[in-house]
Amino acid sequence: xxxxxxxxxxxxLAITAWQISKIYKLSRPSDDDGIIANDKxxxxxxxxxxxFMVFLYGLMIYSFWNLSKFYLPEAASEHGSSxxxxxxxSIAIIMIVQVVTQALxxxxxxxxxxxxxxxxxxxxxxxxxxxxxxxxxxxxxxGLIIYGLVSWTxxxxxxxxxxTLVVEIYAYQxxxxxxxxxxxxxxxxANVRFIEGVNQLGVDETDEYGKDDVIVNELHLxxxxxxxxxxxxxxxxxxxxxxxxxxxxxVVPGMITEFSFTPTxxxxxxxxxxxxxEKVKRINEIRSERSKDxxxxxxxxxxxxxxxxxxxxxxxxxxxxxxxxxxxxxxEEEEFNKWMEEQQTFGELLAKQ
Amino acid sequence: MSAIATTAHSDxxxxxxxHHHHEQPxxxxxxxxxxxxxIAKQYLITGLIMGFxxxxxxxxxxxxxxxxxxxxxxxxxxxxxxGQDGVMDPxxxxxxxxxxxxxxxxxxxxxxxxxxxSNLLIPxxxxxxxxxxxxxxMLSYWLFFISSVIMISSLFVEAGPASAGWTVYPPLSALPxxxxxxxxxxxxxxxxMTIFIASSLLGSxxxxxxxxxxxxxxxxxxxxxxxxxxxxVTAIIGVVSFPVLLSAGLLxxxxxxxxxxxxxxxxxxxxxxxxxxGGSPVLYEHLFWFLGHPEVYIVLLPALGxxxxxIATNARKPIFGYRAMVASILAIAFLSTVVWGHHMFVSGMNxxxxxxxxxxxxxxxxPSAVKAFNYxxxxxxxxxxxxxxxxxxxxxxxxxxxxxxxxxxxGDSTLDINVHDTYFVVAHFHLVMGISALYGLFAGxxxxxxxxxxxxxxxxxxxxxxxxTAVGAYGVFFPMHFIGMAGxxxxxxxxxxxxxxDDLADTNVLISVFAFITAAAQIVFIYNFISSIFxxxxxxxxxxxxxxxxWTAPVEHIHGNWYGKLPTVxxxxxxxxxxxxxxxxxxxxxxxxVPQNVPLQEGEEELNH
Numbered sequence: 001x002x003x004x005x006x007x008x009x010x011x012x013l014a015i016t017a018w019q020i021s022k023i024y025k026l027s028r029p030s031d032d033d034g035i036i037a038n039d040k041x042x043x044x045x046x047x048x049x050x051x052f053m054v055f056l057y058g059l060m061i062y063s064f065w066n067l068s069k070f071y072l073p074e075a076a077s078e079h080g081s082s083x084x085x086x087x088x089x090s091i092a093i094i095m096i097v098q099v100v101t102q103a104l105x106x107x108x109x110x111x112x113x114x115x116x117x118x119x120x121x122x123x124x125x126x127x128x129x130x131x132x133x134x135x136x137x138x139x140x141x142x143g144l145i146i147y148g149l150v151s152w153t154x155x156x157x158x159x160x161x162x163x164t165l166v167v168e169i170y171a172y173q174x175x176x177x178x179x180x181x182x183x184x185x186x187x188x189x190a191n192v193r194f195i196e197g198v199n200q201l202g203v204d205e206t207d208e209y210g211k212d213d214v215i216v217n218e219l220h221l222x223x224x225x226x227x228x229x230x231x232x233x234x235x236x237x238x239x240x241x242x243x244x245x246x247x248x249x250x251v252v253p254g255m256i257t258e259f260s261f262t263p264t265x266x267x268x269x270x271x272x273x274x275x276x277x278e279k280v281k282r283i284n285e286i287r288s289e290r291s292k293d294x295x296x297x298x299x300x301x302x303x304x305x306x307x308x309x310x311x312x313x314x315x316x317x318x319x320x321x322x323x324x325x326x327x328x329x330x331x332e333e334e335e336f337n338k339w340m341e342e343q344q345t346f347g348e349l350l351a352k353q
Numbered sequence: 354m355s356a357i358a359t360t361a362h363s364d365x366x367x368x369x370x371x372h373h374h375h376e377q378p379x380x381x382x383x384x385x386x387x388x389x390x391x392i393a394k395q396y397l398i399t400g401l402i403m404g405f406x407x408x409x410x411x412x413x414x415x416x417x418x419x420x421x422x423x424x425x426x427x428x429x430x431x432x433x434x435x436g437q438d439g440v441m442d443p444x445x446x447x448x449x450x451x452x453x454x455x456x457x458x459x460x461x462x463x464x465x466x467x468x469x470x471s472n473l474l475i476p477x478x479x480x481x482x483x484x485x486x487x488x489x490x491m492l493s494y495w496l497f498f499i500s501s502v503i504m505i506s507s508l509f510v511e512a513g514p515a516s517a518g519w520t521v522y523p524p525l526s527a528l529p530x531x532x533x534x535x536x537x538x539x540x541x542x543x544x545x546m547t548i549f550i551a552s553s554l555l556g557s558x559x560x561x562x563x564x565x566x567x568x569x570x571x572x573x574x575x576x577x578x579x580x581x582x583x584x585x586v587t588a589i590i591g592v593v594s595f596p597v598l599l600s601a602g603l604l605x606x607x608x609x610x611x612x613x614x615x616x617x618x619x620x621x622x623x624x625x626x627x628x629x630x631g632g633s634p635v636l637y638e639h640l641f642w643f644l645g646h647p648e649v650y651i652v653l654l655p656a657l658g659x660x661x662x663x664i665a666t667n668a669r670k671p672i673f674g675y676r677a678m679v680a681s682i683l684a685i686a687f688l689s690t691v692v693w694g695h696h697m698f699v700s701g702m703n704x705x706x707x708x709x710x711x712x713x714x715x716x717x718x719x720p721s722a723v724k725a726f727n728y729x730x731x732x733x734x735x736x737x738x739x740x741x742x743x744x745x746x747x748x749x750x751x752x753x754x755x756x757x758x759x760x761x762x763x764g765d766s767t768l769d770i771n772v773h774d775t776y777f778v779v780a781h782f783h784l785v786m787g788i789s790a791l792y793g794l795f796a797g798x799x800x801x802x803x804x805x806x807x808x809x810x811x812x813x814x815x816x817x818x819x820x821x822t823a824v825g826a827y828g829v830f831f832p833m834h835f836i837g838m839a840g841x842x843x844x845x846x847x848x849x850x851x852x853x854x855d856d857l858a859d860t861n862v863l864i865s866v867f868a869f870i871t872a873a874a875q876i877v878f879i880y881n882f883i884s885s886i887f888x889x890x891x892x893x894x895x896x897x898x899x900x901x902x903x904w905t906a907p908v909e910h911i912h913g914n915w916y917g918k919l920p921t922v923x924x925x926x927x928x929x930x931x932x933x934x935x936x937x938x939x940x941x942x943x944x945x946x947v948p949q950n951v952p953l954q955e956g957e958e959e960l961n962h
Contacts, residue, residue: 008863012870019817035809035890036897037740041816045739048820049747055824056751059831067835070857072771087768094758101725101754108732109747112668113739120669120930120945121734124960129730130677130723137722141715141761148765149708155767156704173531173622192621202621235622236525237634239699239774243840246771250700252634253524254618257701283855305852312851314774314842316518317525318532319444323850 039116046113053106060098072243073275076265076309076330079155080246086147093140158226158260165227167219169311170201171251172234173318176311176326177201178219182212182345192234192253198353202234203346211347214340219311219328221263222336228260238324239315244270250315263330267309276307377912385495387487390910392494393473394805397798400465401882403501407456410449412872417441419858419865421847435513443846447516448534450844452508454519455542457787459549460504462652464497466794470655471560471584473801477903478581480569480920482913485562489555496552500545507541515542518844520645523616523637527608530623539609543602550599557588557595564588569902571922575679576949578901578926579672582679583658586686587651593690594647601640608632638700642693649786650689654682656793657724657753660746662926663796664728666899667743668735669945671927674727681720681727688717698766699773707766714764718757725754736930736945740897741815742800748823749792755827756785759834774844777837780830788826795819798882803896807908808889814881818874825871829864836860900926900948920950924959933957 037045075084112120158164168179168187179201181187188210194202203210221227231240231251238251240259249259270276283305291301309328313321331339386392413432416425428436435445472490476483484490507514516534517526521542529536564577564585577585604615608629616637617629665672672678694702694710728750737743759781762768772778795818802810836857841848848854848861895904902922906914928947931940934956940947941954953959 008866012866016821016870016873019821035812037738037743037812041812042737042739045744045816046737048816049739052820052823056827059827063832063835067832067860068838070835070839070860072838072840083767083771086765087762087771090762090765090768094761098755098758101729102751104729105732105747105750105754108729108735109737112732112735112737114669114736118736120736122671122929122931123673123730123734124671124927125674125676130674130727133726134719134723137719141718144761144765145712145715148711148767151767152704152708152711155770156707192619193626195621195626235620236528236531237522241774241840241842243771248699248770248773252701253620254631254633255635255701279856283852286855286858287852302852305855307853310851310853312842315522316447316450316844319447321447322443322845322847325851 037114039114042114046110049106049109053102053110056102056106057099060095073270073273073279074265075244075246076263076270077245077247078262078264079151080261080264082151082154083246086151089147090144093144155261158228161226163225164260165222165225166230167221167227168201168230168232169219169240169251170232170234171238171240171313171317171324173236174313174320174324176217176219176240176313176324178216178326179203180214180216180340180343181209182214184209184212187230188213188346190232195234198349205350211345213346214343215346215349216343217326219326220336220339221328221330222333223263223266223330225333226260226262228258231257231259236317237315238313238317241312241314242309242328243312244309248314266330266332267328268331270309271307280305280307385491387483387491388910388912389472389476389484389487389490390805390914392490393469395494396464396468396472396497397805399498399501400461400469400794401879403456403460404465405879406505407453407461408872408875410453410456412868413441414446414449414453415865415868417446417846418848419862421849441846444516444533445513446846447518447532447844448514448538451515451518451521451534451542452504455504455515455546458519458648458652459546460497460501462786462790462794463553463648464549466790466797467584467587467651467655468494468497468556469794470580470659470797470801471556471588473805474580474903475560475563475584476567477804477906477914478578478901478926479564479567479572480902480915480922481563481567482915482919484559485567486559489559493552493555493559496548496555500548500552503541503545503548507538507545510536510538510541512536512538514538520638520641521605522641523605523608523634524620527605527617528620528622528627535609540606543606543609546602547599550595550602553591553595557591560584560588561592569919569922572949575676576922576925579661579675579678579682580655580658580901582682583654583661586682587654587658590647590651590654590686590689594644594651597640598644601637601644604640605637635697635700635702638697639693642696643690645696646693647689649782650685652786652790653753653793654685656749656790656796657682659793659797659800660728660749662899662901663742663746663800664731664750665927665929666800666897667738667740667746668731669738669929670731670735671925671929671931672727673730673733674723675925675927677723678727681724684720685717688713688720692717692764695764695766695769698769704766711764711766715761718761718764721753721757725750725757738897740799741810741812741819742796744816744819744823745792745796745799748819749789749796751823752784752792752826753789755831756781756783756789760785771840772837774842775837776833776841776843779843780833780837783833784826784830788830795822795878800897801903802882802885802889803892803908804903806886806889807892807910808885809892809896810885810889811881814877818878818881821874821877822871825867825874828867829871832860832864895948898944898946900928900946902926902949905948905950922949923952924949931957 166181170177186209188207189204190202192202233251233253241248247261249257287302311326313324424439428441429439435442512533515538516532525531607613614629614632616634617632620627661672692714695714698707926949930945
């Protein structure tokens with residue numbers, strides 16, 4: 001891949017150099033030339049237009065062929081599969097429109113290139129045509145809107161379920177914490193004004209509901225169980241982005257925002273999925289390649305990469321915005337319960353003081 | 354060729370107005386000029402200089418993103434202490450992001466594009482001697498100039514310029530404790546933008562009044578060229594939405610300096626609870642995007658107007674569906690003010706509001722689609738003259754389609770969830786408003802250069818400029834969609850904190866290489882622009898055989914635009930290749946265009962538009 005890139009770069013540089021050498025020549029026009037396009041220019045530019053069209057389609061094919069492997073893996077949440085489907089349909093529709101309209105645009109530009117004495121068609125209006133291409137987008141867009149809005153409503157208004165796990169995601173410059181609601185499944189009240197000593201999330205120490213809350217810096221979720229996240233920020237805007245679960249919500253100081261989803265793929269499953277095995281292999285090849293360079297420079301080498309779900313900040317929040325992440329582990333319910341039992345509750349944390 | 358155009362009123366020279374013979378002193382002519390043609394040039398050159406700075410910033414960012422672990426002396430040379438030992442400071446990266454966005458959106462594409470061509474073309478194309486108020490017009494430019502100077506000076510502030518993104522969302526932008534750039538840098542940003550808004554409002558009011566009141570005899574609204582329609586509607590959007598940004602800025606200023614809590618609540622920072630209580634950053638987002646989204650169309654509509662004119666002229670055909678084009682401009686303008694919420698689907702806003710904004714947003718795709726189809730049909734069966742302006746216009750239609758289509762994904766609240774604030778968004782808006790509007794700017798410069806400077810630009814250099822730019826722009830932004838689909842967030846100083854993104858590194862290199870090549874092509878343009886001002890070939894009065902009124906004015910710039918009486922208009926501006934009643938020849942024999950000031954010929958019917 002790198003070699004291929006270098007070749008492309010060199011080729012482009014060569015073309016640039018060649019073009020620049022022509023610039024000098026071209027920039028001194030003969031008397032009649034160099035100002036307004038004549039037949040020769042029209043001929044030549046029309047041909048370049050065709051070449052450009054080939055480039056454009058080539059670029060699109062290259063991108064879909066070579067870069068679509070970067071698409072996120074299949075959604076690991078329940079609503080995510082309908083998200084993926086809507087995305088697929090939308091991309092298909094827009095690519096059809098793209099391929100057709102760009103072809104028409106560039107082909108017409110080539111076909112109707114100017115020639116002295118040629119007569120252009122005086123064609124100012126056609127109501128039928130305009131009606132047709134107003135109605136087609138209306139119909140297609142109506143379809144997309146309806147599909148999109150149905151999914152949106154389902155995603156944003158999940159059914160009330162006793163069984164839902166309530167988790168607070170707490171953001172501050174530049175890290176995350178998760179607070180589980182504990183046995184009672186109710187989060188204790190909290191406000192930044194309560195922040196003091198070990199009480200870093202500002203949980204109200206007098207609130208009974210808060211005593212059994214569990215605060216951790218690694219998010220564990222039981223598979224196939226709906227989770228409702230309540231987001232709270234300590235300082236500035238952040239955005240909690242769970243790319244693998246097709247979920248995102250801004251974290252806003254002064255208010256609590258919500259998003260809920262049901263994880264459907266455990267960490268173990270996704271690590272062993274074909275997609276992820278290939279991806280991790282590719283990444284580790286790159287990393288070991290880079291490690292060689294680093295070692296040569298006398299620096300330490302990179303760790304071997306192992307995939308884990310993560311949550312990241314996706315709203316500019318300050319200097320270290322680029323590294324505000326939290327590991328997520330999706331596991332079977334028993335494993336989750338076992339892990340949970342090992343954690344310290346907020347009450348225990350306070351008692352220890 | 355244009356003999357008819359000039360003879361139509363040559364006998365009226367006797368009534369020549371005297372005032373244009375008076376020699377103006379240097380300062381009055383070149384600096385504090387009230388002449389719209391000079392002000393247009395001032396806008397253009399200031400805009401281009403700002404554009405140079407803005408694009409240079411993007412190159413620094415691309416350098417950092419492509420090779421995050423390398424050192425570059427250029428960082429130290431340009432960024433000083435923020436680039437010590439050739440390593441870019443993460444804070445200054447965010448400052449570059451912020452100022453690049455601000456400069457490109459407001460200073461280049463709003464003032465540089467709309468300011469230049471509204472000033473140049475509105476009076477000339479409607480047949481007016483100048484703007485309704487030349488003095489306000491001058492004031493508008495100088496306010497713009499002052500705001501540019503303040504914005505640039507903020508780059509030299511000790512703690513760095515504003516760094517909260519061009520949207521400057523509070524609390525980040527309100528609290529110097531949160532990021533260094535939110536100190537003096539942010540204050541200067543707000544002051545600069547306040548002055549900019551004043552400049553924009555003065556300009557816009559002037560454009561509106563001029564178009565409504567100073568049209569020459571016969572120039573009904575339905576005979577206006579689409580350029581003027583676009584500038585007119587753009588000005589209206591500006592008047593409606595810019596004041597809202599001003600209010601957002603003022604409230605933010607008060608939160609910052611006077612302890613109010615419009616946007617701040619429950620904040621604990623640097624070991625301290627702030628007194629602010631009860632405000633909401635979401636309120637700021639609403640106010641910001643109430644301007645922010647119409648702003649996209651403030652940038653784009655003038656470019657589309659320019660394209661309509663350039664494509665019709667160079668296709669030697671009337672623009673297809675003039676009425677539909679005007680209706681689209683109006684529909685886009687109206688809808689643009691009711692779609693701002695699509696920037697806020699995941700802001701914490703009520704999801705029901707999200708549904709409404711999805712609906713209005715996807716509606717706006719309809720007039721946009723109509724425009725794209727109409728451009729393509731205008732090319733059909735034309736006699737296309739590939740002047741550089743024409744190439745840029747075709748390029749604009751292409752990037753407008755490519756960039757616009759991905760808007761269907763981002764405008765859908767459901768799909769936005771996972772691509773929001775990723776590189777997918779960056780690719781989308783750069784194509785649809787950045788590159789498209791820049792192409793419009795270039796098309797305008799190449800096309801009206803003879804009108805501005807009385808000389809012609811070199812077309813061969815124009816061709817080189819266009820093709821390298823066209824290849825480079827797609828090379829930068831098409832692959833960028835795919836790294837966005839990988840879930841790569843924008844505004845990250847480096848992606849190396851996430852090994853998951855390691856395999857995107859090659860694509861980032863590819864994108865950066867294309868960016869450098871594209872930027873290099875702009876040097877060709879700058880060379881062509883400057884050398885043509887001084888050494889370009891002298892322009893003839895109507896070099897592109899165009900119909901609009903500006904080409905009936907003399908090449909040399911005179912105060913008042915026309916010698917003698919103002920031209921009278923008898924037809925719309927798109928009578929290209931119109932045939933006479935028995936279809937044996939064009940309306941004017943041997944000439945495939947009929948300027949607007951030529952009366953209807955015998956047996957000719959005016960199209961009822």
